[in-house]
Amino acid sequence: MYSREEAKKIKESFWTSFGQYMAPVPSADGEKVTWVNYKTGIRNLYFRMDASNKVAQIGIVIADSDAGIRALIFEQFQEYRTVLHAELGEEWIWDAEYYDEYGKATARIYTEIRGSSIFNQQDWPALISFFKPRIMALDSFWSTAQYGFEMFKY
Template sequence: MYSREEAKRIRESFWTSFGQYMTPIAGADGLKVNWINYKTGIKHLYFRMDADNKKAHIAIEMAHPDAGIRALLFEQFRQYQAVLEAELGEEWIWDEHSFDDYGKETARIFMELPKVSVFQQEDWPALISFFKPRIIALDSFWSDAQYGFELFK
């Protein structure tokens, strides 16, 4: 077991390494992208990556406080589901009623990688191989699809 400070240091080390690995990769629009803290330009809409001691996941998270607007966002993604999955090259899990770490209701579209730990450096290549193509695919999808979400700005 790691102390809170050790766990924080290891997580920061992984995300710093991942960020450095991704820095030379331009976004679909040819611009520099902060891959770790991806900006969708839509308030309460996030592309999130996380890893803990058991699994990793990447998600499109809709965290709007208004349940009706959150449902509309989710439905808008449903309209783009075929395009999204074609870009990703796989089907993701769609969960309209999820909860974040703080108990706040969200809607999520996500993929998980089980049986990996951010605390095991030997798992880092698997984590990077999991995150990299998916965040790049999300960026490519978002490059075109973002215009269908402008009413949520």
Template sequence: MYSREEVKQLKETFWTRFGQYMALHTSADGEKINWVNYRTGIKNLRFKMEADKRVALIAIEWTHQDISMRRLMWEQFEEYRNMLTGILGEEWIWDLEVVDELGKLVSMIYTTMEGKSIFKQEDWPDLISFFKPRLMALDEFWCDAQYGFEIFKS
């Protein structure tokens, strides 16, 4: 069992190392990018990565409080579904209403990997191998699709 401080430190170390590793790669449009804190340019829309003691998750998450706005964005993502799936090379889970870690309703398109722990350094290569290609695929998708989401900029 880890103390709260040890948990914080292990997670911080993993994400720092992942960020350093990913810094060697440019975005799909050739730009230098902060992969860990990927900016979509759309308020309430982000690429999310999480890992804990059992599951790793990568997602497109939008958090607008107004369900009608989340549905509009959902419909826009539906327009790009074939492109997204083609670039990812796999089907992800589409969920219009998920309760996030803060108890708020959000919408997500995501996939998970089970059985690997951020608290086991021997699992870190597997976690990186899970996150890296999917995050790079999300970036490739976003380089093309972002223009279809400009109506959500505020």
């Protein structure tokens, strides 16, 4: 078992390694992008990656505090569902109402793997292999779909 500080350092080390690994990879538009902290340009709309000792997840998180706005953004993603899944090459889980670890209401579209631990450096290649193609597919999707979400910029 790791102390909170040790766990934080291990996670930071993984995400730094992942960021360095992805740094030379341009976005779908040919731009430089910070993959670990991907900017969608829409407030409270995130492409998030997370890993723990049991599960790794990547997904779209809609975290607007206004439940109505959150629902509208989620509905807009549903309009793009076929395009998103075609770009990803797989079906993801759609969760219109999810409460994060702090009890904050969000909506999310995500996928996950189990059995790889961020705390086991031998699992890092599997985690990178899980995250890389999916964040790149999200970027490719977003390069065209973002224009359908401009009404949510504020």
